[in-house]
Amino acid sequence: xxFSFVLVLFGLFAGTGLLSRSGFHIISSKMAPIxxxxxxxxxxxxxxxxxxxxxxxxxxxxxxxxSRSGAFFEGDLEMGYRACLWLRTANRVLLPIASFxxxxxxxxxxxxxxxxxxxxxxxxxxxxxxxxSSRSKINHSHYxxxxxxxxxxxxxxxxxxxxxxxxxxxxxxxxxxxxLEDEAAVSIDLSGESLHKRGYRTGAGEAPLKENLxxxxxxxxxxxxxxxxxxxxIDPMTxxxxxxxxxxxxxxxxxPSLLREYFGFLNWNGHRPEIWERLLKEAEExxxxxxxxxxxxxxxxxxxxxxxxxxxxxxxxxxxxxxHFERREFAACVPHPKMKNVPGMVVLNPPYGERLGEIRELxxxxxxxxxxxxxxxxxxxxxxxxxxxDLGKRMGIRAEKKYSLFNGALECKLLNFRIEPEWxxxxxxxxxxxxxxETLIKPDPAAEMFANRLRKNLxxxxxxxxxxxxxxxxxxxxxxxxxxxxxxxxGKWVHVQEYKAPxxxxxxxxxxxxxxVLLVLPGLLDTPRGNIFLxxxxxxxxxxxxxxxxxxxxxHQVDEKDCRFLVNFTDYIDTGLxxxxxxxxxxxxxxxxxxxxxxxxxxxxxxxxxxxxxGAKSTTSxxxxxxxxxxxxxxxxxxxxxxxxxxxxxxDCLNWLKGTRQRYDLIFLDPPTFSNSKKLKMVFDVQKxxxxxxxxxxxxxxxxxxxxxxxxxxxxxxxxxxxxxxxVEDLSRTTLPPDFERKPKGHHCWKITNSGLMPE
Numbered sequence: 001x002x003f004s005f006v007l008v009l010f011g012l013f014a015g016t017g018l019l020s021r022s023g024f025h026i027i028s029s030k031m032a033p034i035x036x037x038x039x040x041x042x043x044x045x046x047x048x049x050x051x052x053x054x055x056x057x058x059x060x061x062x063x064x065x066x067s068r069s070g071a072f073f074e075g076d077l078e079m080g081y082r083a084c085l086w087l088r089t090a091n092r093v094l095l096p097i098a099s100f101x102x103x104x105x106x107x108x109x110x111x112x113x114x115x116x117x118x119x120x121x122x123x124x125x126x127x128x129x130x131x132x133s134s135r136s137k138i139n140h141s142h143y144x145x146x147x148x149x150x151x152x153x154x155x156x157x158x159x160x161x162x163x164x165x166x167x168x169x170x171x172x173x174x175x176x177x178x179x180l181e182d183e184a185a186v187s188i189d190l191s192g193e194s195l196h197k198r199g200y201r202t203g204a205g206e207a208p209l210k211e212n213l214x215x216x217x218x219x220x221x222x223x224x225x226x227x228x229x230x231x232x233x234i235d236p237m238t239x240x241x242x243x244x245x246x247x248x249x250x251x252x253x254x255x256p257s258l259l260r261e262y263f264g265f266l267n268w269n270g271h272r273p274e275i276w277e278r279l280l281k282e283a284e285e286x287x288x289x290x291x292x293x294x295x296x297x298x299x300x301x302x303x304x305x306x307x308x309x310x311x312x313x314x315x316x317x318x319x320x321x322x323x324h325f326e327r328r329e330f331a332a333c334v335p336h337p338k339m340k341n342v343p344g345m346v347v348l349n350p351p352y353g354e355r356l357g358e359i360r361e362l363x364x365x366x367x368x369x370x371x372x373x374x375x376x377x378x379x380x381x382x383x384x385x386x387x388x389x390d391l392g393k394r395m396g397i398r399a400e401k402k403y404s405l406f407n408g409a410l411e412c413k414l415l416n417f418r419i420e421p422e423w424x425x426x427x428x429x430x431x432x433x434x435x436x437x438e439t440l441i442k443p444d445p446a447a448e449m450f451a452n453r454l455r456k457n458l459x460x461x462x463x464x465x466x467x468x469x470x471x472x473x474x475x476x477x478x479x480x481x482x483x484x485x486x487x488x489x490x491g492k493w494v495h496v497q498e499y500k501a502p503x504x505x506x507x508x509x510x511x512x513x514x515x516x517v518l519l520v521l522p523g524l525l526d527t528p529r530g531n532i533f534l535x536x537x538x539x540x541x542x543x544x545x546x547x548x549x550x551x552x553x554x555x556h557q558v559d560e561k562d563c564r565f566l567v568n569f570t571d572y573i574d575t576g577l578x579x580x581x582x583x584x585x586x587x588x589x590x591x592x593x594x595x596x597x598x599x600x601x602x603x604x605x606x607x608x609x610x611x612x613x614x615g616a617k618s619t620t621s622x623x624x625x626x627x628x629x630x631x632x633x634x635x636x637x638x639x640x641x642x643x644x645x646x647x648x649x650x651x652d653c654l655n656w657l658k659g660t661r662q663r664y665d666l667i668f669l670d671p672p673t674f675s676n677s678k679k680l681k682m683v684f685d686v687q688k689x690x691x692x693x694x695x696x697x698x699x700x701x702x703x704x705x706x707x708x709x710x711x712x713x714x715x716x717x718x719x720x721x722x723x724x725x726x727x728v729e730d731l732s733r734t735t736l737p738p739d740f741e742r743k744p745k746g747h748h749c750w751k752i753t754n755s756g757l758m759p760e
Contacts, residue, residue: 037062040080041187043070043092047405048216052089059086078275084191084263085279088215088246088256091194094176094187102184103137105147111184112151112177120188120269123160126167127152130189133179148177169193172267192264199259200245200317202309208239209349209385213407214246215256220403220414221383223345227251227295231344231381236333236372237642238299241310243347244323248297252322253290255283259317291322296338300328303644329612330368331640334376343379346419351642352387352412363394364566364638367557370395372640373419382417389413398423447516450476450483454524461739471559474579474739484510485517488579491558494525494532495569533569557638561586563609564638566631576604576631580747581670583735584710588668589614591706595665598622598700600653605632607668612641620664622649622656654684657696665702669694670710686711691722694752698726707752714745727753 044052049066056064059082061073070090073083083093097120100111121127129152131145138144152175153163164172174189196212209217218224223233227250235243249256257263258280265271301307310325324336335344348369351362373382374397386392387407392399392415400423403414417423457475465473476487484499498514514534522529555566560582567575588597588607592614599608602621605628611619623629629648636646649656653671671693675684686693690709697707708731720728729751736747 037074037076037079039063039072039074039096040083040190041067041070041072041094041096042083042087042090043094044090045069045210045213045216045406047403047411048089048213051216051219052087054219055087055089056083059083077270077272078279080190081265081276081279084195084265085255085257085283087195088250089212089219090191091196091212092176092189092191093195095190096185096187098184098186100184101182102179103182105138105143108138108144108147108179108184109151112148112186113155115186117152117155118159118269121152121156121164121173122269123156123162123164125164125172125267127164128166128168128171128174129177130174131177131179134181136179136182138179138182144177144179148175170262171264174264188264188268188270190263190265190268192262192266195257197260198256198317199261200313201240201242202312202316209242209407211242211246211256213405214242215250216405217349217383217385217414218243218247218250218347220401220405221345221347221416222381223247223347224250226345226381230295230342232296232298232336232339232342233345233347234297234333234336234339235299235347235349236301236328236330237348237350238301238310238325239303239306239349241299241306241313241323241325243349244297244299244310244325245313245317245319247347248294248319248323249317251290251297252287252294254287258283258287294322295342295344296336297323298336298339299323299325300330300333301325301644302327302329302642306644329641330372331613333372333640335380343381346373346377346380346382347385348383349385352391362388362391362637364557364564364634365640365642366391366394367396368564368638368640370397373397373417374424377419378421380419382419384415384417385412386415387412389415396425398425444512444516446482447513447520449480450517451520451524453479454487454521457739458525464738469559469561470582472577472579473737477740477742479742483513483517485514487517487521488575489525490556490567490569490575490577492527492531493556493558493567493569494521494527495575496521496532496534498534535569535573563606563613565604565606565609565635566638577606578603578712580712580737580740581606581710581735582737584668584708584731584749585610587731587735588666588708591666592616596620596663596702598662598664598667600657600667600669600697601671602632602648603628603670605629605635607670608632608646609635609639609641611666611668612636612646613639616645616666618645618647620647620649620662622651622653624650624652626650654693654696657700660700662700663702663705664700665705667697667701667705667707668710669697669707673711673713686713687716690716691719694723694726698752698754701754703754705753709750709752711748712746713748716748718748718750723752725754 042052042056046069049071053064053066053071056071056073061075061079063074065072080093080095098115102108102111129145129148131141131148133139133141133144149166156163170192174192176187176189178185196210198211233244233247238244299310304327307325307327314320314323314325350365350369384392387410392413397417399415400418401416405412405414454476461473461475471491472489474486474488478484478486478499486497488495496517518532518534521527521532554570555568558565558567565577567577569575585607589610592611594615594617597611597616597619599605599619599621602608602623605621608619608621621629621632629650633648671686672684673686694707694709701707718728731749731751732747735749736744740747
């Protein structure tokens with residue numbers, strides 16, 4: 001509460017015929033404002049003052065005046081009750097009863113003792129004291145509260161030889177004292193406890209949104225207007241269902257506090273039960289009429305526990321059958337069939353980095369939110385509540401309006417959008433633009449051989465892959481010995497890998513041929529030179545095998561079927577997306593429905609994304625690299641998946657396998673060819689150690705489970721004799737993509753099951 005609270009109180013007390021004794025200004029409960037208007041103060045979260053003022057005016061309150069963290073309003077006792085019952089955005093409703101100067105603890109004690117407390121509380125009743133101080137000599141809130149309590153109970157002891165007891169949870173009377181610059185304002189808290197406690201919440205998900213803040217979000221988003229014209233509401237990240245429930249209460253004209261069993265005035269001596277009962281009856285009638293015109297409201301969430309809590313809250317609030325809650329990944333969020341006729345509203349409260357995740361990992365999630373809205377909710381309104389406005393910019397939609405609201409102490413933004421093309425903006429920026437082949441003038445005539453082969457391959461693959469929505473593929477792989485490069489297309493980018501020429505080839509000639517390749521590629525592929533990335537590919541040993549090659553930190557988004565991935569063309573030997581595992585990933589998707597999926601040596605989590613797309617019950621990705629695990633999280637978020645059912649383990653896979661007791665239905669095992677990392681504390685060789693590794697992994701497998709084992713070691717030989725307790729099926733040929741058929745030796749894939757449990 002601000003300084004204006006005390007100032008208005010003093011003006012109020014001086015001009016309304018209040019009792020005055022020894023310079024103190026007091027309201028007596030015998031003058032309880034049944035017909036006599038007095039000032040009340042409604043407390044609200046910071047930033048919610050404007051919606052609160054609008055609410056008070058719609059209730060018919062008089063002399064509404066906005067203040068910091070709330071608003072003053074005028075009315076009789078019925079208006080005070082009505083505010084407690086109907087205000088959606090307020091925390092508390094206070095009835096001021098006294099004001100006085102209190103520079104010392106003795107002043108505070110005397111001032112409180114001058115209030116006739118028997119007019120408010122019975123001697124055998126209960127009380128609680130809330131005390132706050134700002135810029136005053138008494139600056140300890142607990143000490144101030146104790147001094148106020150002592151003054152009240154001492155007065156009762158002196159008058160009645162008995163005293164009220166303290167009940168901090170649900171007292172008969174809650175006293176609110178605010179001391180600003182040594183001026184004390186004393187009020188009766190009519191709400192008793194915060195009005196955000198509606199009485200319907202049975203559980204809360206991670207980082208729950210308070211009900212009154214949710215109501216403020218919906219008001220600022222324009223939901224009442226959308227509901228009046230029959231538009232529905234979807235919350236695709238609903239958590240425990242607060243936003244949809246508050247939306248339904250609002251649209252059905254239901255009093256938000258109708259379920260509450262406790263208010264601070266129910267045992268207050270100034271209470272008028274007949275007024276309160278009449279207001280409750282009126283609220284019930286309005287709710288009954290409003291439920292008949294409730295528009296469709298839907299809440300989705302990937303977390304089954306959150307959905308369960310939302311449904312339980314739905315039961316308590318009496319809205320079962322009026323709101324639909326469902327466990328659904330954000331990636332599958334589309335308008336509900338009942339919402340086809342009238343454009344509605346999407347409202348989201350996604351994680352924003354302060355409490356639930358790293359900001360860098362959340363950028364793809366916000367980008368995926370924008371894409372989903374653009375693709376499936378054209379013509380709708382959308383509102384996103386976030387504590388990081390920069391993340392909101394990743395959506396690629398320009399906000400029509402912005403509001404500042406506080407979630408506790410954290411300043412957040414509510415961004416309102418119109419999902420219409422004129423509001424869409426381009427969010428992708430190409431920062432890394434290498435200058436390739438600056439000295440090139442004209443290619444050697446012999447380069448035409450390379451150009452012809454690449455044209456032929458391009459025509460063949462593009463026609464085939466276009467039907468499957470595959471935009472990343474290998475178009476050339478050292479087809480001609482003279483041109484020892486691999487050329488991979490990643491959407492609108494080109495990744496060129498130069499193989500080290502054999503010692504028999506003149507280095508200058510090899511360099512000239514590479515320049516020829518770089519010169520002809522832009523025209524052949526209709527690609528700007530800045531979109532072509534060159535990397536030397538040679539056999540690596542030791543740490544260099546998987547080490548970082550650069551530090552540009554620039555990622556590009558590419559598509560594969562209906563999945564999206566981030567790739568990096570400059571910083572690592574590999575881009576983050578193994579193109580030869582494309583069919584293997586699709587197989588994982590086909591097998592994953594309802595399965596617990598484990599991705600060992602998970603790298604950037606592309607297999608995890610496919611498993612999630614296939615409907616995996618849960619996924620676990622294990623990798624020794626924090627960088628790759630972070631990359632995997634971003635890939636998952638880019639496809640609209642949260643982390644509720646998707647787990648990431650930063651660990652050495654071999655040690656993790658020995659320590660875990662979890663079991664899985666489907667395991668993807670793609671180990672490195674060779675590793676002598678210090679973290680591993682051993683040398684791993686896939687040829688020598690694959691039997692031991694497979695047996696270790698099989699210990700986590702359910703009886704009818706499947707291991708998909710993959711390696712790109714060209715000389716790999718599966719030791720079938722040592723694995724005779726398993727059924728091992730070679731899938732190398734069936735999982736080899738057509739663009740890698742020219743060099744099949746670098747692709748191996750095996751399906752492994754427990755033969756002892758296989759049907760005969």
